[in-house]
Amino acid sequence: xxxxxxxxxxxxxxxxxxxxxxxxxxxxxxxxxxxxxxxxxxxxxxxxxxxxxxxxxxxxxxxxxxxxxxxxxxxxxxxxxxxxxxxxxxxxxxxxxxxxxxxxxxxxxxxxxxxxxxxxxxxxxxxxxxxxxxxxxxxxxxxxxxxxxxxxxxxxxxxxxxxxxxxxxxxxxxxxxxxxxxxxxxxxxxxxxxxxxxxxxxxxxxxxxxxxxxxxxxxxxxxxxxxxxxxxxxxxxxxxxxxxxxxxxxxxxxxxxxxxxxxxxxxxxxxxxxxxxxxxxxxxxxxxxxxxxxxxxxxxxxxxxxxxxxxxxxxxxxxxxxxxxxxxxxxxxxxxxxxxxxxxxxxxxxxxxxxxxxxxxxxxxxxxxxxxxxxxxxxxxxxxxxxxxxxxxxxxxxxxxxxxxxxxxxxxxxxxxxxxxxxxxxxxxxxxxxxxxxxxxxxxxxxxx
Numbered sequence: 001x002x003x004x005x006x007x008x009x010x011x012x013x014x015x016x017x018x019x020x021x022x023x024x025x026x027x028x029x030x031x032x033x034x035x036x037x038x039x040x041x042x043x044x045x046x047x048x049x050x051x052x053x054x055x056x057x058x059x060x061x062x063x064x065x066x067x068x069x070x071x072x073x074x075x076x077x078x079x080x081x082x083x084x085x086x087x088x089x090x091x092x093x094x095x096x097x098x099x100x101x102x103x104x105x106x107x108x109x110x111x112x113x114x115x116x117x118x119x120x121x122x123x124x125x126x127x128x129x130x131x132x133x134x135x136x137x138x139x140x141x142x143x144x145x146x147x148x149x150x151x152x153x154x155x156x157x158x159x160x161x162x163x164x165x166x167x168x169x170x171x172x173x174x175x176x177x178x179x180x181x182x183x184x185x186x187x188x189x190x191x192x193x194x195x196x197x198x199x200x201x202x203x204x205x206x207x208x209x210x211x212x213x214x215x216x217x218x219x220x221x222x223x224x225x226x227x228x229x230x231x232x233x234x235x236x237x238x239x240x241x242x243x244x245x246x247x248x249x250x251x252x253x254x255x256x257x258x259x260x261x262x263x264x265x266x267x268x269x270x271x272x273x274x275x276x277x278x279x280x281x282x283x284x285x286x287x288x289x290x291x292x293x294x295x296x297x298x299x300x301x302x303x304x305x306x307x308x309x310x311x312x313x314x315x316x317x318x319x320x321x322x323x324x325x326x327x328x329x330x331x332x333x334x335x336x337x338x339x340x341x342x343x344x345x346x347x348x349x350x351x352x353x354x355x356x357x358x359x360x361x362x363x364x365x366x367x368x369x370x371x372x373x374x375x376x377x378x379x380x381x382x383x384x385x386x387x388x389x390x391x392x393x394x395x396x397x398x399x400x401x402x403x404x405x406x407x408x409x410x411x412x413x414x415x416x417x418x419x420x421x422x423x424x425x426x427x428x429x430x431x432x433x434x435x436x437x438x439x440x441x442x443x444x445x446x447x448x449x
Contacts, residue, residue, distance in 0.1 A: 020059040020060060020061050021059060021060055021061070021062065021063060021065075021084050021085055021088075022057070022058075022059045022088065023057075023058065023059070023060075023084040023088040023089065023090060024055045024056065024057050024058070024088060024089050024090070025038075025055060025056050025058065025067065025069075025090050025091075025092070026053075026054070026055040026089065026090070026091045026092065027050045027051070027052055027053065027054055027055070027069065027092055028052070028053065028091050028092060028093040029052060029069070029071055029077070029092055029093060030052050031052055031071050031072055031073060032049040032050060032051050032052060032071070032072045033045065033049065033050040033069050033070060033071050033072070033092075034049055034050075034070055034071070034072050034436055034439065034440070035068070035069065035070030035436055035437075036050060036056060036067075036068070036069055036070075037067070037068040037069075037070075038058055038060050038065055038066075038067060039060055039061075039065050039066055042427075042429060042433060043429075043433050043436055043437075044056055044058055045436075046430075046432070046433060049072065055089075060084065063083055063084060063085035064081045064082070064083060064084075065081070065082050065084050066078070066079070066080050066081060066082070067079040067082050067090065067092075069092045070304070070436075070440060072275070072276060072440075073275070073276040073278075073440075075301075075303075076134075076304045076440075077092055078136060079092070080136060080158070115134045115135065115136055115140065115159060116132045116133065116134040116254050116300075117164075118140070118144065118159040118163075118164060118167060119131070119132040119133070119134075119140055119143075120132045121167040121168070121170070122140075122143045122144065122147060122167070125147065125167070125170055127143040127146055127147055128142075128143055129143035129144070130143075130419075131253070131419030131420070131421065132253075132254065132419070133253060133254065133305055133419070133420075133421050134254060134304075134305070135421060136159075141157035141158075142157070144156075144157050144158065144159060144163060145157040147163070147166075147167065147170075148163060151166050151170070153166060241268060241269060241448040241449065242448065242449065243446050243447065243448055244267075244447050244448065244449040245263070245447045246324060246327045246363050246444060246445060246446055246447065247259060247260060247263030247264075247324075247363060247364075247365045247366045247367075247445040247447070248263075248322075248323035248324050248363065248364055248365060248366045248367030248380070248442065248443070248444065248445060249263070249272065249296060249366045249367070249442075249443045249445045250306055250366075250367065250368045250376070250438070250441050250442050250443065251302050251303050251304065251305045251306060251441045251442075251443065252295075252305055252306065252413060252418060252420045252421075253305050253413075253418050253419065253420060253421075254300050254302075254305070255297055255298055255299060255300045255302060256285075256295055256296070256297060256298075256305075256418050257272060257282060257295070257296040257297075257298060257302065257443055257445075258293065258294075258295060258296075258366070258379065258409060258413065259293075259294055259296060259365075259366030259379075259445055260292050260293065260294065260365045260366040260379065260381055261287045261288060261289050261291075261292045261293055261294045262292055262365065263294070263365050263366045263445055263447065264284055264287070264294050264296070264445070264447060265289075266447075266449060267284070267447040267448060267449060268448055268449050269281065269447075269448040270282045270283075270284060270296060270445060270446070270447060270448070271445075271446040271448065272296070272298060272302070272443040272444065272445060272446075273443065273444035273446065274302060274303060274443060275303060275439050275440045275441075275442070280298050280299055280302070281298070282296040282297065282298045282445075283296065283297040283298070284296060285297050285416070286412075286415075286416040288412060291352060291404065291408055291412055292381055292404065293379065293404065293408075293409060293412045295412075295413070295416055295418060296445075302443070303440045303441050304440055304441055305420070305421055305441065306368055306370075306374075306375070306376050306421070306437075306438065306441045307374075307375050307376065307420075307421035307422060307423035308375060308376045308406050308409070308410055308420050308421065308422050308423070309371055309373070309375035309376060309377055309406060309422075309423065309424075309425050310375075310422050310423060310424045310425070311424065311425065312407075313341050313344065313354065313371075313377050313378070313405075313406070314341065314344075315340075315341055315342070315343065315344060316340055316341065317340065317341045317371060317377070318338065318339075318340055318371070318372050319338070319339055319340060319341060319356055319358055319369055319370065319371060319372075319377060320336060320337070320338050320358070320369075320370045320371075320372070320431050320434045320435065320438070321336065321337045321338075321339075321356075321358045321359075321360055321364060321367060321368070321369055321370070321380055322334055322335075322336050322367055322368055322370065322434075322435055322438040322439070322442050323335065323360075323363065323364040323365075323366075323367030323368075323380065323442065324363050324364070324367070324442075324444045324445075325360065325361035325362060325363040325364045326361050326362055326363050327363050327444065332444075334435075334439065334442060334444075335364075336431060336432075336434075336435045337358045337359045337360065338358055338431050339356055339357035339358025339359070339399065339401075340356070340357050340358075341354055341355070341356055341377075342354075342355040342356060342357050342399070342400070343355040346402055347384075347402070351405070352404060352405055352408045353378075353381065353402050353403060353404055353405060353408075354378060354402075354403055354405055355400060355401065355402060355403075356369065356378075356401050356402075356403050357399040357400075357401070358399075358401065359399070359401070360380050360383055360401045361383075364380045365380060365381060365382070366379060366380065366381075366445060367379070367380045367442065368380075368438060368441075368442065369403045369406075370434050370437075370438055371425050371434075372425075372427070372428045372429055372431070372434060373423070373424075373425035373426065373427040373428065373429065373434075374427075374429060374433070374434045374437035374438065375423050375425050376406055376409075377403070377406050378403035378404050378405055378406045378409065379403060379404040379406075379409050380401070380402075380403050381402050381403060381404050382401070382402040383400070383401045383402065384400040384401070384402070
């Protein structure tokens, strides 16, 4: 009996693993892939690229697997619930993914713009798909299923072609919008109304005053001037304008980039350089000098939006920065640094900021501060003027850098009509993989004056 009890205990402690299915994923998109995820796990490419035409062998438990491929251009391709038992080869293509000898379902590849369009249409019809962020989450699937149920369509929870057509007809029949006409399903969202610029010399919060003997933090991009490594421009600036400074921003929603106010303050023109080296003009939207945040607007296809972390940061949390410091000196590409959260408040216990040990330089301002799950914890904003502090105190402070709290950034976005993605931090990736998550969503900001 004792032996039987011991055997039962081992079985309870070590349940049998589900049988794994081995299969191969091919990239037939015409461009390299930088990310490949199976069932929401780690990036299979891990710092390398998958060239167009190449394949990767992998395995997953069961037959129904969610697949995601991230291309070098920033395009994200999702294949929900792919049946890898029906065939051991799956193909991501520019058209919907095809399997040899099988007709691919219309929803096999769903463009983020199509998902976002479906989310906007569902919201207009009174359903609740969540934010129009182009992500097929549970709320979006439930809203689609409810719409399909109400209109007599097969209830799949997928934005297939019949469902998209029905959504277009339903929105058209509802009316509304400008002159009584609703926007088409694929239309871009209305621009966010710009807030009036802050009053010149408007004071910051009282907590912004540094303690005696400690100098004010230094905004990072000051004095960064154009270098010879500036990428070729798709739309060159007028001859009378010059690139006065650079900073960093990151995509928070479709066509929306978050950065620091001081990065774009006084700019006559703002240009964003995307991960695929494409240059786009960015409009200056709502901004807040006190919180040092600004929203920029651009084309809908800027790239995937980063998610903000659900849950508060903690002292000692490992963090990753990703941005464009000292552009033209260190090079034109992004730079990654690592460190930890040193303090949960900034100078003089400022609750809007926190102190980190990750190195940052001029040009990092406005960039994302990420945790090891690839979720945004804050926005890089400043560094302590270490030499001035040393002159006053005789001690040279080290690794004292400042980031705006993620909760402050989320509130700023919410107040200005931008619903950012939220995600729990249940994974712990190597810093290199966090950089791969950030890469297609991080933007070099150029200020022309």
